[in-house]
Structures are given as structure tokens and as C-alpha cells.
Amino acid sequence: MIKDDNSMQSSDSVTPSKTVKLVPTQSHFFGKPLLKQFISMYLALIVLFFVCTEGNEMLFNSLYHEEILEDQIHDYESVVGLIKALYPTQTREQLDMLLERLNATSNLPVKVVPFDQLTLSEKYLNDIEQGLPVWPFFPLDVHFQLIAPNMVVEIGPMGEIETATPLSMAFKYFPLFAFVGFAIFWVLGLQYRLVKLERTANTFSQGEFNVRAPEGMLALGNLSKTFNVMAERLKRLFESQKNLINAVSHELRSPIGRLRFQLEMIADTSDENLRNLYLLGMNADIDDMDQMVHELLSYTKLENAEPLLKLEKVDISNWLLKQQDYLVTEINTEIRLSLPTKGVLMAMEPQLMSRLLRNLVSNADKYTKTTIVIGASIDNLQYKLWVDDDGPGIPEGHGVHLFEPFTRLDVSRNKETGGYGLGLAIVAQIARQHSGKVSIHRSDYGGARMLVTWPVV
Structure with missing residues (x-):
């Protein structure tokens, strides 16, 4: 059942006159523009994350300034009341010793200072003179309030245990560290797969039509699969084109040779019957070539047709x-x-x-x-x-x-x-x-x- 023979001699093949080999740029894992783009993108995300983390706190403090201030005043009201009650009953030396012992065991510093030693704005000084609690360094929790004529109690800021400070910072910025680590891991993995795909594409462009992009865990989503489908189709098209060019050049030799022979025979004979016979043969050869061209066009159309x-x-x-x-x-x-x-x-x-x-x-x-x-x-x-x-x-x-x-x-x-x-x-x-x-x-x-x-x- 059977198709036609393709017994072609090497002389029938069509060989291009000159082959130009393109040498693509070698891919390196680090230093590529794509990696730089990813790094810049994730650095921007990290900065954005940091700004949002700190900015949220600042925005909250600014929106709820009065509520936070009132809550902080209530937190220190008992300390102010205690100092105000003790101040008339204690000498200055006794009060200083008491506050020193209190500050040595507490994270909340408390001290009594003369009013005229305060370096605050006129507005805050007027509020203090009127007996109002003042919180001038918001959001730093330093509290001022008048406890006696010309005497002001200063409370805060709240201190922290030195050994707990690094741990507190670590917990505060742990999401940022986790985000950075994941971003670096993800970017390097993606960069590795992109470089593999780029090298495969470069190898394919050099004529290694059997090379394919890695699939499975190293696949770059559907991109690797799509590349492999494209590579398979291009390989088939290239091979088909090469075979068609060689085969057509071979197949046309026979009818062209017969046509040339019959033309020579027509020129050499005066017998009308022979001339008609040769003309019929030439017509048959032309029909033969026409049929081959029709089949070739049909095949080429299917070869280049959209596969879906x-x-x-x-x-x-x-x-x-x-x-x-x-x-x-x-x-x-x-x-x-x-x-x-x-x-x-x-x-x-x-x-x-x-x-x-x-x-x-x-x-x-x-x-x-x-x-x-x-x-x-x-x-x-x-x-x-x-x-x-x-x-x-x-x-x-x-x-x-x-x-x-x-x-x-x-x-x-x-x-x-x-x-x-x-x-x-x-x-x-x-x-x-x-x-x-x-x-x-x-x-x-x-x-x-x-x-x-x-x-x-």
C-alpha cells in the first residue's frame, strides 16, 4: 500500500549556498537584566511593606490622638494623685529619696521638677499652669502635670528591659524578615527556571531541534509546555520544508527530462502522427506536474494550518x-x-x-x-x-x-x-x-x- 519511493541521490538535494550561524549571548544565573528587575521589584515591595508597617502606626496615632492621650492620662492619674498627696507631707529630700527608690524598681520614671525649669512651648506651659495634664512629645509617652504651685511631676517615658528589646524588635519585624526570605527564595527559583528556558531556546535556535524545555518541578508554568509544543511543531515544519525542497527538485527532474526529450523528438521528426504522439505525451507530463503541484499545495496548506x-x-x-x-x-x-x-x-x-x-x-x-x-x-x-x-x-x-x-x-x-x-x-x-x-x-x-x-x- 504504498506510497512513492523517495530514493534520492545526494546530488538531488538542494544545499544552501551559505550557512550563517548565530551565536546567542551566553546566559548567566546572576547579573542578568531579568534578575535585576526581580530584585528591584522585591526591594520596592520590601520598602513598601516597611512603610506600611510604620505608617499604619503613625496613621493610627494621628487619627486617634485624643483618645490615646486620654487613655494615657488615665493610666498615669493614680501616680499623679499619689505624688500630689505625698508632696505636702514630705521634705524635698525625702521625696527625692522615695522617687529614686521607685525609679530603681519601676519601668515608669517619675520625677518632680520646678515649673520654671521646663523647656516647653508657651501653649503647654499655659495648660500646665491651669492644672491640665500635658503630653507634649506625642507619641512619646512623657506626661507633665502641676502638683503644687511652681512644682510639676514628670512621668515617663515607659522603659523596657534591655534584654527584651531585641526580642521585641525581632517579633515586630518578623513578618518583614519572612517576606524578604521568601521573596529571595522565590526570585532565585524563578530566575533559575527562566535561565534554563532561555538556554534551551538558544540551543534550539542553533539547530538542535531535539532539545526541549524542562518540565515537572522545573517547568515555568505552562510556558515550558507551550515552548515544547512550539518546538515540536517547528521541528516538523523545518524537516518538512527541507524534505519538500529536496523531493520536489527530484520529482520534477523526470517530467522535465521527458518534456525535453519529446521536444527534441518533435524537432527531429516530420511524421505528423509521431508529432501528435509526442504532444500527447508532453500534455500528459504537464498534467502530471500540475497534479503534483496541487497535492504539494494541499500538503503545505495542512502543514501550516492552525492546529486547533x-x-x-x-x-x-x-x-x-x-x-x-x-x-x-x-x-x-x-x-x-x-x-x-x-x-x-x-x-x-x-x-x-x-x-x-x-x-x-x-x-x-x-x-x-x-x-x-x-x-x-x-x-x-x-x-x-x-x-x-x-x-x-x-x-x-x-x-x-x-x-x-x-x-x-x-x-x-x-x-x-x-x-x-x-x-x-x-x-x-x-x-x-x-x-x-x-x-x-x-x-x-x-x-x-x-x-x-x-x-x-
Whole structure:
């Protein structure tokens, strides 16, 4: 079953006159612009976090200044009342000794100072003279209040145990430290994966079309998967283009050679019948070339087509019956159907799948003896469509490259079983566009089975 032979000599290949190799910039883990961008971004986030942490406290103090002041005054009211009660009953020396002992054991400093020694603004001094409590260094909790004529008690600021200060700071800024650590870890991990992907892309650009981006834990989201899909498609396109250029140059040699020979024969003969015969031969060769160009354009169109198709759910039994009506008008071989249960739906692009089936049946018609059997089924979450014949079959191992363009197993290039080796290449393209594949097996009738499978949607 079989496509055309691709027995090309090295002289048939088209070789570019000059190869230009681009050397990409080497990737380094540190010092890359991308890493600098991430670092600057997270430094900005860290500064923002710090500003928000401190700014929230400042904003709270400014919004609730009166409430905080009143609460602080109530906290110190008992101390003020105690000092005010003790002051008339104690000498200055006794009061100083008492306050010294109190300050030695308390985190709340208390002292009595003369009014005229205060260095406060006029407003605060006037408030103190009127007996009002004053808190001039907000949010620092230093409290002033008059306890006797010309004597003021100064309370605060609240002290802390020296050993507790670092621990208090650590707890205060722990979220910041955790954020910084996580940011650095995340940025370095992302940078590592980006560098891996960049190196893969550079290697691919140098012609190493088998290289692929890492997946799994090292994958960069869906970007690695998308890159690999793109790389696979580009590899196929590059190889297809190379094969097409070489194959077309080879395939055109024969009809062009025949045309040149027949032109020379026409020029050398005066026999009208021979001249007409040569003209008919030239016309046949031109038709031959026209058919090859048509097949080539069809293949190229499918090769470059958008792989995401708009699939339709099709009743496969009704669809095969309609296809059978079309196919019997194109070939003389009997076509039988192996239909699944009624109402079985398959997702496909009907026009492309009709082209696929027509190519498979046309290929089978060249080699079958009596009958062609078309069947379909759904098995293991796979749609299956096959074409069986009872011909000689395909020797094992000979069908590996059968679905490549311009490949034929019939090296005799017999026109009855020939063609241009594009029919099954188009079949493979259509199968790939359905996320499927085509394979060759032994049929139940002794010949070959061309089996197309694609995933259930």
C-alpha cells in the first residue's frame, strides 16, 4: 500500500549556498537584566511593606490622638494623685529619696521638677499652669502635670528591659524578615527556571531541534509546555520544508527530462502522427506536474494550518454511509463498512476527515484484490477509523517513513500504483491536527490496515 519511493541521490538535494550561524549571548544565573528587575521589584515591595508597617502606626496615632492621650492620662492619674498627696507631707529630700527608690524598681520614671525649669512651648506651659495634664512629645509617652504651685511631676517615658528589646524588635519585624526570605527564595527559583528556558531556546535556535524545555518541578508554568509544543511543531515544519525542497527538485527532474526529450523528438521528426504522439505525451507530463503541484499545495496548506480545529460531533455510522456513496463513484473496488452501534458520535472536522478517508481508500485501491473494508469504533478513550484491504500488505519495518512526503515503497514508480507520495503524508497531517496519529497493521483480510486514532473529546 504504498506510497512513492523517495530514493534520492545526494546530488538531488538542494544545499544552501551559505550557512550563517548565530551565536546567542551566553546566559548567566546572576547579573542578568531579568534578575535585576526581580530584585528591584522585591526591594520596592520590601520598602513598601516597611512603610506600611510604620505608617499604619503613625496613621493610627494621628487619627486617634485624643483618645490615646486620654487613655494615657488615665493610666498615669493614680501616680499623679499619689505624688500630689505625698508632696505636702514630705521634705524635698525625702521625696527625692522615695522617687529614686521607685525609679530603681519601676519601668515608669517619675520625677518632680520646678515649673520654671521646663523647656516647653508657651501653649503647654499655659495648660500646665491651669492644672491640665500635658503630653507634649506625642507619641512619646512623657506626661507633665502641676502638683503644687511652681512644682510639676514628670512621668515617663515607659522603659523596657534591655534584654527584651531585641526580642521585641525581632517579633515586630518578623513578618518583614519572612517576606524578604521568601521573596529571595522565590526570585532565585524563578530566575533559575527562566535561565534554563532561555538556554534551551538558544540551543534550539542553533539547530538542535531535539532539545526541549524542562518540565515537572522545573517547568515555568505552562510556558515550558507551550515552548515544547512550539518546538515540536517547528521541528516538523523545518524537516518538512527541507524534505519538500529536496523531493520536489527530484520529482520534477523526470517530467522535465521527458518534456525535453519529446521536444527534441518533435524537432527531429516530420511524421505528423509521431508529432501528435509526442504532444500527447508532453500534455500528459504537464498534467502530471500540475497534479503534483496541487497535492504539494494541499500538503503545505495542512502543514501550516492552525492546529486547533473546530471539532463537530458526528454520527459516525451515518457519516460513513455518506462517504461510501461518494467513494463508489471514484473507484471500482467493492467497499464494505464495519459500522458501530447507531448513535455513536465522534468529534472531528468533517471536511478534513473526508479528505483523510478518501486518501486512505485511494491508496488501498491500488493494492487490494477484491474488497476494501472501512470501520470505526471507540475504544480506551480513543476514536478509531481504519481502512482494510486484502492486498499483499506491507513488509514489517517498511512503513516507518511511509507517512513522510514524497516517500514511496514502490521503487518501480509504476503509475498504476504510483503517485507522488503525498497522499498518506496528508493523512498524517490531518491526524496530527486532530491530536492523533496514523499507523500500519495487518488486516483481518491478509492485507494492510491503515489505522487512524485520536483522543475522545
